[in-house]
Amino acid sequence: MNEGPSFIQLEGVRKVYRGRNEDFLAVSDVTFDVQAGELVSMVGPSGCGKTTVLKILAGLHSHEDGTVRIGGGGESFDPARDIGMVFQQPLLLKWRRVIENVLLPAEILGLNMAEARDRAGHLLDMVGLTGFAQSYPYELSGGMQQRAAIARALVHDPKLILMDEPFGALDALTREKMNLELLRIWSESGKTIVFVTHGIQEAVFLGSRVVVLSAGPARMADNFLVDLPYPRTLDMKTQEAFGDYTRRIYKLLGME
Amino acid sequence: MDDGRDKLRKWVLIIVMHLAALGAWQAWITLGEVEPYIMPAPLDTFATLLEWKVYAWGHNTMITAASVFGGFWLAVVVGVGMAVLFSWSRWLNDALMPLIVSLNMIPKVALGPIFIVWFSYGLGPNILIAFSICFLPILITTARGLGEVEPELIDLVRTLRASRWQIFTKIQLPGALPYIFSGMKVAVVLAVAGAIVGEFIASEEGLGYLMMQVQVTLDTAGMFMAVLMITAVGVSLYAIVLILERLLVVSDARME
Numbered sequence: 001m002n003e004g005p006s007f008i009q010l011e012g013v014r015k016v017y018r019g020r021n022e023d024f025l026a027v028s029d030v031t032f033d034v035q036a037g038e039l040v041s042m043v044g045p046s047g048c049g050k051t052t053v054l055k056i057l058a059g060l061h062s063h064e065d066g067t068v069r070i071g072g073g074g075e076s077f078d079p080a081r082d083i084g085m086v087f088q089q090p091l092l093l094k095w096r097r098v099i100e101n102v103l104l105p106a107e108i109l110g111l112n113m114a115e116a117r118d119r120a121g122h123l124l125d126m127v128g129l130t131g132f133a134q135s136y137p138y139e140l141s142g143g144m145q146q147r148a149a150i151a152r153a154l155v156h157d158p159k160l161i162l163m164d165e166p167f168g169a170l171d172a173l174t175r176e177k178m179n180l181e182l183l184r185i186w187s188e189s190g191k192t193i194v195f196v197t198h199g200i201q202e203a204v205f206l207g208s209r210v211v212v213l214s215a216g217p218a219r220m221a222d223n224f225l226v227d228l229p230y231p232r233t234l235d236m237k238t239q240e241a242f243g244d245y246t247r248r249i250y251k252l253l254g255m256e
Numbered sequence: 257m258d259d260g261r262d263k264l265r266k267w268v269l270i271i272v273m274h275l276a277a278l279g280a281w282q283a284w285i286t287l288g289e290v291e292p293y294i295m296p297a298p299l300d301t302f303a304t305l306l307e308w309k310v311y312a313w314g315h316n317t318m319i320t321a322a323s324v325f326g327g328f329w330l331a332v333v334v335g336v337g338m339a340v341l342f343s344w345s346r347w348l349n350d351a352l353m354p355l356i357v358s359l360n361m362i363p364k365v366a367l368g369p370i371f372i373v374w375f376s377y378g379l380g381p382n383i384l385i386a387f388s389i390c391f392l393p394i395l396i397t398t399a400r401g402l403g404e405v406e407p408e409l410i411d412l413v414r415t416l417r418a419s420r421w422q423i424f425t426k427i428q429l430p431g432a433l434p435y436i437f438s439g440m441k442v443a444v445v446l447a448v449a450g451a452i453v454g455e456f457i458a459s460e461e462g463l464g465y466l467m468m469q470v471q472v473t474l475d476t477a478g479m480f481m482a483v484l485m486i487t488a489v490g491v492s493l494y495a496i497v498l499i500l501e502r503l504l505v506v507s508d509a510r511m512e
Contacts, residue, residue, distance in 0.1 A: 080416060085415055087412070091412060094506060095505065109417075
């Protein structure tokens with residue numbers, strides 16, 4: 001369906017942390033492509049190096065071997081402006097009101113603040129925080145704080161959103177709700193999203209593609225398209241096809 | 257409003273308790289027939305204010321306030337400034353911090369006679385003594401506060417290519433403010449003690465010097481009034497710090 005090179009290409013990526021006494025191989029030979037506009041779930045056991053791969057994509061970590069190319073498939077890419085990040089913790093600045101938190105990337109990048117403020121207002125509506133612009137983070141629940149963090153990741157209109165277990169600290173019900181919200185935000189914004197999780201169900205439910213990494217060092221175990229239609233609904237989780245995908249991952253991770 | 261009534265109740269309680277303490281003091285002296293040169297009654301103590309010129313209350317209080325405020329604000333500037341430098345340079349921190357902690361073990365009061373040799377009598381040495389006694393808590397709490405930044409937040413702004421200055425002004429410094437204020441509150445008490453001790457040994461004016469003067473004539477009422485004036489200087493500085501904290505630090509982040 002997609003012509004030409006992909007938006008993101010990872011090929012044979014390898015990462016070694018140099019320790020004092022010994023080196024630690026965190027990622028060995030990770031290869032996958034991401035098309036523009038895809039939502040790719042990267043799933044694997046805790047401590048398997050998923051986060052390292054994400055940080056390599058973010059340009060926060062170097063890598064030893066292999067190539068990492070972002071930009072392509074008809075999309076240019078500016079590493080300073082085109083990455084939005086969401087972590088497990090909302091990491092909101094508690095002395096700033098919600099709207100000022102959302103505006104932080106725009107301030108750092110020196111964007112036109114009047115336009116950014118406008119945009120931030122729309123984004124708060126989009127993530128369901130209408131009316132909370134002037135609240136302080138402590139006045140918000142955990143789920144709402146994470147929504148604000150998502151709005152912050154979008155405020156500078158980046159092409160790529162990197163999410164590192166963003167709903168891992170939320171309770172199960174809020175997490176399911178946020179999954180649905182994320183899918184809506186993704187379809188409305190049209191962003192490319194790489195979503196790291198150790199939740200197998202979550203990976204299948206969200207991803208248009210799932211990349212499975214096996215435990216340390218991170219190594220490609222599988223990479224497949226999830227052929228479930230969008231918009232996805234919670235009852236899809238009870239369907240045969242959904243079960244097949246999750247079983248496939250459980251088997252890969254040796255949990256069957 | 258319940259909130260308003262709560263606040264009123266709090267203030268009434270504060271005033272009532274202070275007046276009750278004065279009342280108990282007066283009752284003890286009157287009923288207990290305590291010798292006035294051992295313990296003056298509050299009324300006799302306040303009566304010394306009538307001889308305003310004899311005691312030079314205005315002048316002496318201003319001098320003491322100048323040493324306390326001067327030493328305190330100097331400590332804030334130097335303490336915060338050094339903490340910032342230390343947070344920028346790991347090397348500077350590792351090199352100087354142990355030295356500063358050792359130097360802090362010097363009983364600052366013992367420096368009084370040395371300061372007199374260096375700077376002669378007057379305001380200067382007293383400001384220095386007040387400064388030297390209260391600057392370490394500010395340095396230590398500020399350094400701690402500047403270091404309390406989630407590494408992932410740094411990752412987030414680094415993907416946006418934030419400059420060190422941006423990280424400092426937008427994240428580190430505002431994040432450290434609650435810590436700085438908790439250090440300042442400790443420092444107020446120390447600054448008052450430092451300035452007074454300085455005046456005992458190295459001054460020809462100020463409330464500490466006044467106390468030494470009237471002690472000779474067993475004018476306990478005068479000494480008590482001087483103590484009350486010193487306390488008033490400390491309380492007013494503390495009030496200024498509290499007001500600043502209220503203005504600068506979001507209620508949720510304050511360290512009570």
